[in-house]
Amino acid sequence: xxxxxxxxxxxxxxxxxxxxxxxxxxxxxxxxxxxxxxxxxxxxxxxxxxxxxxxxxxxxxxxxxxxxxxxxxxxxxxxxxxxxxxxxxxxxxxxxxxxxxxxxxxxxxxxxxxxxxxxxxxxxxxxxxxxxxxxxxxxxxxxxxxxxxxxxxxxxxxxxxxxxxxxxxxxxxxxxxxxxxxxxxxxxxxxxxxxxxxxxxxxxxxxxxxxxxxxxxxxxxxxxxxxxxxxxxxxxxxxxxxxxxxxxxxxxxxxxxxxxxxxxxxxxxxxxxxxxxxxxxxxxxxxxxxxxxxxxxxxxxxxxxxxxxxxxxxxxxxxxxxxxxxxxxxxxxxxxxxxxxxxxxxxxxxxxxxxxxxxxxxxxxxxxxxxxxxxxxxxxxxxxxxxxxxxxxxxxxxxxxxxxxxxxxxxxxxxxxxxxxxxxxxxxx
Numbered sequence: 469x470x471x472x473x474x475x476x477x478x479x480x481x482x483x484x485x486x487x488x489x490x491x492x493x494x495x496x497x498x499x500x501x502x503x504x505x506x507x508x509x510x511x512x513x514x515x516x517x518x519x520x521x522x523x524x525x526x527x528x529x530x531x532x533x534x535x536x537x538x539x540x541x542x543x544x545x546x547x548x549x550x551x552x553x554x555x556x557x558x559x560x561x562x563x564x565x566x567x568x569x570x571x572x573x574x575x576x577x578x579x580x581x582x583x584x585x586x587x588x589x590x591x592x593x594x595x596x597x598x599x600x601x602x603x604x605x606x607x608x609x610x611x612x613x614x615x616x617x618x619x620x621x622x623x624x625x626x627x628x629x630x631x632x633x634x635x636x637x638x639x640x641x642x643x644x645x646x647x648x649x650x651x652x653x654x655x656x657x658x659x660x661x662x663x664x665x666x667x668x669x670x671x672x673x674x675x676x677x678x679x680x681x682x683x684x685x686x687x688x689x690x691x692x693x694x695x696x697x698x699x700x701x702x703x704x705x706x707x708x709x710x711x712x713x714x715x716x717x718x719x720x721x722x723x724x725x726x727x728x729x730x731x732x733x734x735x736x737x738x739x740x741x742x743x744x745x746x747x748x749x750x751x752x753x754x755x756x757x758x759x760x761x762x763x764x765x766x767x768x769x770x771x772x773x774x775x776x777x778x779x780x781x782x783x784x785x786x787x788x789x790x791x792x793x794x795x796x797x798x799x800x801x802x803x804x805x806x807x808x809x810x811x812x813x814x815x816x817x818x819x820x821x822x823x824x825x826x827x828x829x830x831x832x833x834x835x836x837x838x839x840x841x842x843x844x845x846x847x848x849x850x851x852x853x854x855x856x857x858x859x860x861x862x863x864x865x866x867x868x869x870x871x872x873x874x875x876x877x878x879x880x881x882x883x884x885x886x887x888x889x890x891x892x893x894x895x896x897x
Contacts, residue, residue, distance in 0.1 A: 472519055472520035472521050473520045473759070473771050474518060474519055474520050474771045474772060474774070474775055474797075474801070475517060475518050475519070475520050475523075475544075475545040475546070476545065476751040476754060476755070476771050476774040476775065477543070477544050477545030477751045477752060477755045478517055478518055478544045478545045478546070479518045479751070479775070479778075480744075480747050480748040480750075480751035480752075481537055481539070481544060481748065482514075482518075483744055483747060483748075483778065483782075483790065484744040484745070484747070484748050486744075488511075488789065489511040489514040489515055489518075490510075490511045492514050492536075493509040493510050493511055493513065493514055494509075495536055496509040496529070496532045496533065496536055497509050497532075499532045499535040499536050500535060501528055501531045501532045501535060502528075502532045502535075505528045505532075507528060507529065507532060509529065509532070513529075517546075519797075520771075523546060523547055523548075523549060524541070524546055524547065524548050524549075525541070525546065530546070545751075545755055592629075593638065593641050593642070593645070596626065596642075596645050597641075597645055599622060600622070600645055600648050600649050600652075601762070601765065603615065603618065603619055603622070603649070603652060604648065604652055604765045604766045604767055605762055605764045605765050605766070607652065607655070607656070607766040608764055608766070608810065608811050608812065608813065608847065609809075609810075609812060609846075609847045610847065611847065612656050612659040612660050612847075612849070612850070612893070613660065613893065615652075615656050616653065616656045616657065616660065619649060619652055619653045619656060620653065622649060623646065623649055623650065623653065626642065626645065626646050626649065627646075629642060630642055630643075630646070640680045643676045643679060643680050644676070644677075644680055644682055644685065646676055647672075647673045647676035647677050647680075647682065647685045648673075648685065648767065650669050650672045650673040650676065651669070651670070651673035651685065651688050651689060651692065651767070652766060652767075653669045654666045654667070654668075654669030654670040654673060654692055655692065655766065657669060658692075658695070658696065658699075658849070658851055659848075659849035659850060659851055659852070660850060660851070660891060660893065661850055661851050661888045661889070661891050662891065663696075666692075666696070667696070670689050670692045670693060670696075671689075673685060673688070673689045673692075674686055674689030674690070677689060683716045683717055683718045683720070683722075684717055684718060684720040684721070684722045685722075686713070686716045686717070687713045687714070687716055687717025687718070687720065687722030687723060687725075687726060688713075688717075688722045688725070688767055689713075690709050690710070690712050690713025690716070690717075690726065691709075691710070691713055691722060691725050691726050691729055693705075693709040693713075694706045694707075694709035694710040694713065694726065694729040694730075694733065695729065697709060697733075698729065698732060698733060698736070699851055699852065699855045703733050703736040703737045704733070704737070705733075706729060706730070706732065706733030706736070707730055707733040707734060707737075709729075710726045710727070710729040710730035710733060711726075711730060713726040714726045714727065714730075719753060719756060719757065720757070721757065721760075721767060721768050721769040722767070722769075723753050724750050724753050724754045724757070724769040724774075725769050727746050727747075727749050727750035727753065728746070728747065728750045728769075728773075728774065728777040730746045731743045731744075731746035731747045731750065731777065731778075731781050732777060732780060732781055732784070734746060735780070735781040735782075735784040735785050736784055738785065740785050740787075743781055743785065747774075747777075747778055747781065750774060750777075751774060754769060754771060754774060757769075764810065764811075772798070772801045772802065772811075772814075773814070775794050775797055775798055775801070776794070776798045776811075776814045776817065776818065778790075778794045779791055779794035779795040779797075779798055779817075779818055779821050780817060780821055780856075782794060783795070783821040783824055783825065786828070788825045788828060788829065791821055791825055792821075792822065792825050794821075795818040795819075795821040795822050795825070796818075796822070798814055798815065798817075798818040799815050799818050799819070802814055802815050803815070809845075812845045812846060812847045812848070813845070813847060813848060813849050813852065815845060816841075816842040816843075816845040816848060816853060816856075817842070817852070817856055819838045819839070819841040819842040819845075820838070820839065820842045820856040820857060820859065820860055822834075822838040823835045823836070823837075823838035823839040823842070823860045824859055824860050824863060826838060827860065827863045827864055827867065827868075828863070832864075832868050832871055832873055832874065833873065835860065835863075835864065836864070836873045836874070836876065836877050839857060839860050839861075839864075839877050839880075840877070840880070842856070842857060843857070843880055843884065843896070848893075848896075850884070850887060850888050850893050850896075851888060853884060854881075854884050854885050854888045857881050857884060858881070858885075860877070861877065861878060861881040864877055864878070865878065883895060883896065884896060
C-alpha cells in the first residue's frame with residue numbers, strides 16, 4: 469500500500485483536458501522551456517507527480533508545467549515541504565481496536581456514574597466526542613449490523629443526558645455530538661437496506677445541525693440525500709441535493725464530498741464537461757484542507773477517495789482507459805502487503821468498475837472475476853453493492869446472457885438482491 473498523498477489537483481487538470489499521461493508528457497516536452505532544455509518527460513514522471521512521490525519537481529519542469537497549464541506549481545498541488553511530510557497517515561488505531569476502545573470509554577464505573585448524572589462535565593463531553601469519533605472510524609470495516617447496534621446504544625445514553633440539566637453550551641455540544649452519531653446511524657441503516665430508518669436519521673441529523681448552525685453537519689445530511697438518490701436512480705436529484713449542501717457546508721470535507729457526489733450525478737446523466745468541472749472543484753477544495761489525522765473517519769474526505777470517486781465517474785462516462793487507471797490505483801492504495809484492505813467498500817466498487825470495463829472490451833472471464841471479487845469483500849454496504857453490481861449484471865445479461873460465467877454471476881447477483889430486499893445480509897456469507 470503506497471504511503472504518499474496523491475496529487476489530485478494535477479490529476480484533475482489532466483482529466484479535464486482529457487489527456488493521457490503520455491500525451492501530457494509530450495505537451496510538456498513541447499513547451500518553450502521543454503524545447504530549450506531538451507526535457508524528456510514521460511508517462512512515468514507524470515505518474516510519480518500524480519502519486520505524490522515527487523512533491524516539488526525540478527525548476528525546469530515547474531516552468532514547463534506553468535507554460536502548459538497557465539497555473540503556478542502550488543495551484544497544481546505541488547508544495548516545497550519535505551517529502552516525508554506528505555506521506556499518507558495510517559490509522560493509529562485499527563478499526564477493530566477503535567470499536568473496543570469506544571466500548572472501554574463506557575466500561576469504567578466513573579464514566580457510567582457521569583452518564584447517569586443530571587450535570588454534564590467537560591470530561592463527559594470529551595469522552596462522548598471521542599466515542600463518536602471512534603465509531604465513525606470503525607465504519608469502513610466493522611459489520612454494518614454490529615455498528616448499527618452499538619450506535620443505537622450510544623444514542624440512547626446521550627438522549628438521557630439531553631433530558632438532564634445543561635448549560636446552553638453543553639446543550640449545543642451534545643446536539644452536535646448527537647448529530648454526528650445520528651448521521652452515522654443513517655449511513656449504516658442505508659448500508660443494510662433500511663431505507664426509511666436511514667431517511668429518518670438523516671433528517672434528524674440535519675435538524676440538529678440546523679438548530680446549532682453547524683454547516684458541515686447539515687452538509688453531510690444533504691450528502692446523504694444525494695447518495696440515496698444516486699443509488700435509487702434519481703440522478704437529477706443527486707445534483708440538486710449536492711449543490712444545495714454546498715451552499716451550507718463551508719470549506720470542509722463535506723464540501724468535497726458534495727462536489728464529488730455532484731460529479732457522480734452528472735456522470736450518470738452523461739454530462740462529461742460538468743462532471744470534470746465538479747471533479748476539479750472538489751480537488752481544489754481538498755487541496756486547501758489540512759491533512760486529516762484520521763483519514764479512515766467516515767466523515768473525513770481524503771485524497772485517495774477522490775481517485776475512487778473519479779474511477780466510478782469515468783466508468784459511467786464510458787471513458788474506459790481513464791476509469792481503469794483510477795480503479796486500479798484505488799485497489800493498490802487500499803491494499804496492505806498481507807492482502808487485507810483498509811477501505812474494503814471502495815475496493816469492492818473499484819472491482820465492479822474494472823468488471824464493467826472488461827465486459828465492454830469483450831473479456832467475459834476478467835469481467836466476472838472482478839465482479840466476484842467485489843462480492844467476496846467482507847465489509848460491504850449491501851445497498852451499494854447491489855446497486856453497483858447491478859450495472860455489471862445488466863451489461864453481462866445484455867451481451868453474454870447464455871454464457872455459463874454470465875449465468876453464474878447472475879445467480880450471485882440475484883442472491884445479493886434477495887439479501888437486500890429481505891434485510892438478511894447473512895445470505896451472502
